[in-house]
Amino acid sequence: MYKKAWDKIISARHTVIVSHVHPDGDTIGSSLGLYSVLKKVGCRVSLFNETKEELPKEFDFLEGYSKIQNKLPKSFDLLVSCDCGSLDRLKIKKGDFEIINIDHHKSNELFGDINIVLPEASSAGMVVYKLLKENDIDIPKESAISLYTSIAEDTNFFRYGGVDEKTFEAAAELIRCGANAQEIAQKVKSRQSLAKIRLIAYMLSNFELHVDATIASIIFDKKILEETGAKRSDTKNIISMLRDIANVKVALMVLAQDEFCKISLRSDGDIDVSKISIMYNGGGHKGAAGFNVNSSDTKATCKEITDQIKAL
Numbered sequence: 665m666y667k668k669a670w671d672k673i674i675s676a677r678h679t680v681i682v683s684h685v686h687p688d689g690d691t692i693g694s695s696l697g698l699y700s701v702l703k704k705v706g707c708r709v710s711l712f713n714e715t716k717e718e719l720p721k722e723f724d725f726l727e728g729y730s731k732i733q734n735k736l737p738k739s740f741d742l743l744v745s746c747d748c749g750s751l752d753r754l755k756i757k758k759g760d761f762e763i764i765n766i767d768h769h770k771s772n773e774l775f776g777d778i779n780i781v782l783p784e785a786s787s788a789g790m791v792v793y794k795l796l797k798e799n800d801i802d803i804p805k806e807s808a809i810s811l812y813t814s815i816a817e818d819t820n821f822f823r824y825g826g827v828d829e830k831t832f833e834a835a836a837e838l839i840r841c842g843a844n845a846q847e848i849a850q851k852v853k854s855r856q857s858l859a860k861i862r863l864i865a866y867m868l869s870n871f872e873l874h875v876d877a878t879i880a881s882i883i884f885d886k887k888i889l890e891e892t893g894a895k896r897s898d899t900k901n902i903i904s905m906l907r908d909i910a911n912v913k914v915a916l917m918v919l920a921q922d923e924f925c926k927i928s929l930r931s932d933g934d935i936d937v938s939k940i941s942i943m944y945n946g947g948g949h950k951g952a953a954g955f956n957v958n959s960s961d962t963k964a965t966c967k968e969i970t971d972q973i974k975a976l
């Protein structure tokens with residue numbers, strides 16, 4: 665599978681690497697990690713993301729970041745998706761090209777002609793790393809930086825359950841290839857927007873607790889986003905702070921969008937919150953999941969999901 669995939673990638677006339685909508689550090693880092701290797705060996709490669717305007721700024725130091733476009737090139741014969749569980753997450757329809765699907769979501773719909781889907785991998789970056797290693801490919805420094813970032817980001821800097829010795833072996837090898845752990849942590853974690861910090865301040869003084877303080881919830885209405893100047897991408901992961909409160913087992917964020925609510929769930933690992941997201945056609949993992957609810961009533965939606973968590 666790894667050899668077949670690599671042969672296809674290396675012999676393609678024009679490859680497009682695609683990251684998922686509302687991109688996070690894993691989808692960007694894994695895409696760019698592969699991009700840098702292909703550039704180095706002289707392949708023709710483009711980068712696509714449907715929601716380019718939402719690219720989180722903290723990853724702007726990765727090679728290829730500024731090359732990500734929200735328009736597909738006129739012709740290409742291979743599409744490689746990184747960290748996408750379904751075609752819907754790419755916003756691309758099948759066409760006159762082959763698809764290699766690189767992912768680690770257990771809910772992956774195996775939409776590729778070749779599917780390299782490793783549910784046990786802690787990040788999509790790990791899957792790209794494995795693909796390169798299985799083919800004895802030298803990892804250039806720029807690629808190592810992107811892959812390390814992807815792995816660090818999706819494991820919340822090596823804190824989540826999926827982290828195992830393989831994760832650290834890969835991280836060690838990527839550092840040998842030129843990634844600098846301190847520099848990456850500084851760039852990703854210590855360049856937060858003021859709007860995001862103000863949103864966090866709002867969250868910390870307005871969250872609610874339920875069921876003997878085992879569930880924490882926060883609602884972000886449109887008004888608070890306007891007041892703080894925060895964008896949807898600024899809300900990413902901030903509810904893990906509520907999950908980190910002693911006694912809290914599950915944290916819930918309800919974010920008002922135009923006609924629906926975006927839900928994010930984080931658990932301490934004991935409760936599998938992906939069971940709730942599956943009911944709403946969403947995706948995710950045991951400790952972190954997200955989905956949309958077709959309602960613009962944030963309060964009612966918050967109650968509905970809190971009841972689902974209680975039932976779990």
Ligand SMILES: [Mn+2]
Pocket residue numbers: 690691747768787788818
């Ligand atoms: Mn991921």
